[in-house]
Amino acid sequence: MKAIEIKGLEKTFTSNFLLKKYKVLKDINISIEKGEIYGFLGPNGAGKTTTIKCMLGLISFDSGESLIYGKDSKSIEGREKIGFLPEHPYFYDYLTAKELLIFSGMLFSIPIKKVMNKAKYLLELVGLEGKEDLKLKKFSKGMIQRLGFAQTLINDPEIIILDEPFSGLDPIGRKELRDLIISLKKSGKTIFFSSHILQDMEMIVDTVGIILEGKTIKQGKLSDLISHSVQYHEVVFRGVDESLLKSNNIGFELKDNNYITKSKDFEKVNHIIEFIIMNHGKIISVTPFKMTLEDIFLEEINR
Amino acid sequence: MKIRAIALNTFKEATRNKIYYLLIFFGIFFVLSSKLVTLLTIGDHVKVLKDLGLASINFFSVLIAIFTGIDLVYKEIERKTIYNILSKPISRSCFIIGKFFGLALTLFVALISMVVMFFLFMLLFSGELDVRILVYFILLYFELLIITSISLLFSSISTPILSSVFTISLYLIGHVIWTFNEFKDKIVNPIIKIISYILYYTLPNLEKFNIKNSIVMNIDIDIGMILSSICYAIFYIAALLILTILIFNKREFQ
Ligand SMILES: Nc1ncnc2c1ncn2[C@@H]1O[C@H](COP(=O)(O)OP(=O)(O)OP(=O)(O)O)[C@@H](O)[C@H]1O
Ligand SMILES: [Mg+2]
Numbered sequence: 001m002k003a004i005e006i007k008g009l010e011k012t013f014t015s016n017f018l019l020k021k022y023k024v025l026k027d028i029n030i031s032i033e034k035g036e037i038y039g040f041l042g043p044n045g046a047g048k049t050t051t052i053k054c055m056l057g058l059i060s061f062d063s064g065e066s067l068i069y070g071k072d073s074k075s076i077e078g079r080e081k082i083g084f085l086p087e088h089p090y091f092y093d094y095l096t097a098k099e100l101l102i103f104s105g106m107l108f109s110i111p112i113k114k115v116m117n118k119a120k121y122l123l124e125l126v127g128l129e130g131k132e133d134l135k136l137k138k139f140s141k142g143m144i145q146r147l148g149f150a151q152t153l154i155n156d157p158e159i160i161i162l163d164e165p166f167s168g169l170d171p172i173g174r175k176e177l178r179d180l181i182i183s184l185k186k187s188g189k190t191i192f193f194s195s196h197i198l199q200d201m202e203m204i205v206d207t208v209g210i211i212l213e214g215k216t217i218k219q220g221k222l223s224d225l226i227s228h229s230v231q232y233h234e235v236v237f238r239g240v241d242e243s244l245l246k247s248n249n250i251g252f253e254l255k256d257n258n259y260i261t262k263s264k265d266f267e268k269v270n271h272i273i274e275f276i277i278m279n280h281g282k283i284i285s286v287t288p289f290k291m292t293l294e295d296i297f298l299e300e301i302n303r
Numbered sequence: 304m305k306i307r308a309i310a311l312n313t314f315k316e317a318t319r320n321k322i323y324y325l326l327i328f329f330g331i332f333f334v335l336s337s338k339l340v341t342l343l344t345i346g347d348h349v350k351v352l353k354d355l356g357l358a359s360i361n362f363f364s365v366l367i368a369i370f371t372g373i374d375l376v377y378k379e380i381e382r383k384t385i386y387n388i389l390s391k392p393i394s395r396s397c398f399i400i401g402k403f404f405g406l407a408l409t410l411f412v413a414l415i416s417m418v419v420m421f422f423l424f425m426l427l428f429s430g431e432l433d434v435r436i437l438v439y440f441i442l443l444y445f446e447l448l449i450i451t452s453i454s455l456l457f458s459s460i461s462t463p464i465l466s467s468v469f470t471i472s473l474y475l476i477g478h479v480i481w482t483f484n485e486f487k488d489k490i491v492n493p494i495i496k497i498i499s500y501i502l503y504y505t506l507p508n509l510e511k512f513n514i515k516n517s518i519v520m521n522i523d524i525d526i527g528m529i530l531s532s533i534c535y536a537i538f539y540i541a542a543l544l545i546l547t548i549l550i551f552n553k554r555e556f557q
Contacts, residue, residue: 013557053556053557056389056390057389057390058386058389058390058555058556059555059556059557060555076392076393076394077392079390079391079392080392082390084386084390084391086383086386086387086390088383089387090382090383090384091384091387092312092316092384094315094316094319094320095312095315099315103308103312104387104391106304106305106307106308107305107308107309107388107391107392107393108391108392109304109305151387155391
C-alpha cells in the first residue's frame with residue numbers, strides 16, 4: 001500500500017469580495033511509497049502549500065482524494081501518523097522551547113513523562129540543547145525552523161510532511177537537516193517535502209514530483225529522470241590555430257586565452273581531442289557535465 | 304487531555320499577556336480610589352464603597368472578557384499558530400471547547416483576584432463582610448462566560464475590530480433588552496412582531512445577572528431566580544459554542 005496517495009486533487013478558492021473564483025489546484029497526483037524521500041517541486045504559486053493544506057484538512061478541496069495508507073489523510077486517525085512542519089512556522093512566542101514541545105505532545109495524548117524525555121532528546125537532535133528554557137520570542141529564524149522540525153517529530157510520525165524545510169537555514173543547518181532526513185528514512189519513515197533549494201533536494205530525494213499551475217506535470221525516480229547522466233562534455237584547450245578550427249567545423253568560445261568547446265556526442269568529443277593533439281595543441285581539461293535536477297526542472301517548466 | 308492542553312495553553316497565553324495584568328491593575332486601582340471617594344463624600348460610606356467596588360470590578364472584568372477572547376482567537380488564526388494545532392489529531396470542536404475553558408479559567412482567576420482584594424478592603428474598612436456580595440460575583444461570572452462565548456463566536460468569523468464592535472454592542476443590548484418586554488407585545492405588524500419576538504428571545508438578556516440593586520439596597524435575594532439565571536447562562540453558552548463550532552468547522556485556514 002502507498003504511504004501517501006493523492007489522486008486528481010482540485011481546489012477552487014473563492015474570494016470574499018465579489019465571490020470571484022480561482023482554480024488553484026487542477027489535477028494533482030502524487031504517489032509515495034513507504035520509506036521514500038519525495039521532493040515536491042514547483043515554481044512560486046504553483047500550489048505546493050495549498051496541496052499540503054488540503055492533505056491536512058486545513059482547507060477543504062473540491063474533488064479528488066488524499067490518502068495515507070489507504071485512509072483519508074484529513075481524518076483525525078490519519079493525522080495521528082503525520083508530523084507536519086508548516087511553511088514559515090510561527091509558534092507561540094510566550095512559550096519556551098520545552099513548553100512548546102510538551103504542548104505539541106499533549107495534542108497527541110502522549111503521557112507527560114514520555115513527552116518530557118522526548119522533548120529533551122529532540123532539542124538535542126536539532127542542535128538546540130541549552131535553549132530549552134528560552135522564550136521563543138528570543139529565537140532567531142533558523143532556530144525557529146529547527147524547533148519546528150523537532151516539533152514535527154514529537155509523535156514519532158510515520159509520515160513527515162515538510163513545507164520548505166530548508167528555508168531560513170544556514171549551510172551548516174541545511175547539511176544537518178539533510179542528514180537528519182536521511183537518518184529518518186533509514187528508520188523507515190516516509191518524508192514528503194517541498195523545496196526551492198534544488199541542490200539540497202537533489203542530494204537526498206528518491207522521487208520527485210513537479211507541479212506547474214496546479215497540475216502534476218512530471219513524477220518519477222530521480223535516478224530515472226537524470227539517467228542519461230552525462231549531458232555534455234566540455235573540452236578546454238590551447239595552441240591550435242583558430243582558422244584550422246573553423247575550417248574543421250569545430251565551434252568554440254575564447255576565454256582567458258583558452259578555447260572551450262562543448263559537445264553532447266562522445267564520439268565527437270574523442271574526435272576533437274585527437275584533432276587537437278594531432279595539431280600540436282594542448283588539452284587543459286575535459287569535463288563531463290551531468291544533468292541536474294535544476295535542468296530537468298527548467299526543461300519541464302519551459303515546455 | 305487534548306482539550307485540557309488547549310485550555311491550559313490559552314490560560315498561559317492570557318496571563319502572559321500584558322493587557323491582562325494592566326486590567327487587573329486597574330481593577331485594583333478602582334477599588335483603592337473608592338477610598339478617596341469616601342473621604343470626599345458624606346453619607347453612607349460603606350454603601351458608596353460597595354457601589355463603586357462592584358462597578359469597577361464589573362467594568363474591568365467585562366473588558367477582560369471581551370478583549371482576551373477576541374485577541375487570543377484572532378491571533379491564533381492571524382499568526383498561523385493554528386496550523387500547528389489543527390494539523391494534529393485534534394478536532395476543531397475540541398479546539399473551540401478548549402479555548403472556551405481556557406478563557407473561563409482566565410476570567411475566573413482575574414475575577415477572584417479582584418474579589419479577594421475587594422473583600423479584604425471592605426473588611427478593613429467596615430469590619431464586616433457581606434457574603435451576599437458573593438452571589439453578585441457568581442452571577443457576574445456567568446455573565447462574563449456569556450460575553451466571552453460571544454467574543455469567541457465573532458472572532459472566529461471576523462476581524463478583531465468588527466468582533467469588538469459586535470461583542471460590545473451585544474453586551475449593551477443585552478443590558479437593555481428587558482425593557483422591550485412590553486413593547487414587543489404592542490407591535491401590530493405581524494412580521495415585525497415575529498422578528499421582535501425572535502430577537503427578544505435570542506439576544507442575550509444580561510440583566511438577569513445584575514443583582515446589584517438588591518445587594519446595595521439590602522433587599523432579599525430570590526434563590527430561584529438566581530438558579531434560573533445560571534441555567535439560562537449554561538444553555539445560552541452551549542448554544543453559542545455549538546454555533547461557533549459549526550461555523551469553525553467550515554472555515555478554511557489560508
Ligand atoms: N486564499 C486564497 N485565495 C485565492 N488564491 C489563493 C489563496 N491562497 C493561495 N492562493 C493562490 O494559490 C496559488 C498557489 O499558492 P501556494 O501557496 O499553494 O503556492 P506554493 O506552490 O506553495 O508557492 P511558494 O513556492 O511561493 O510557497 C497561488 O497562485 C496563490 O495566489
Ligand atoms: Mg508554499
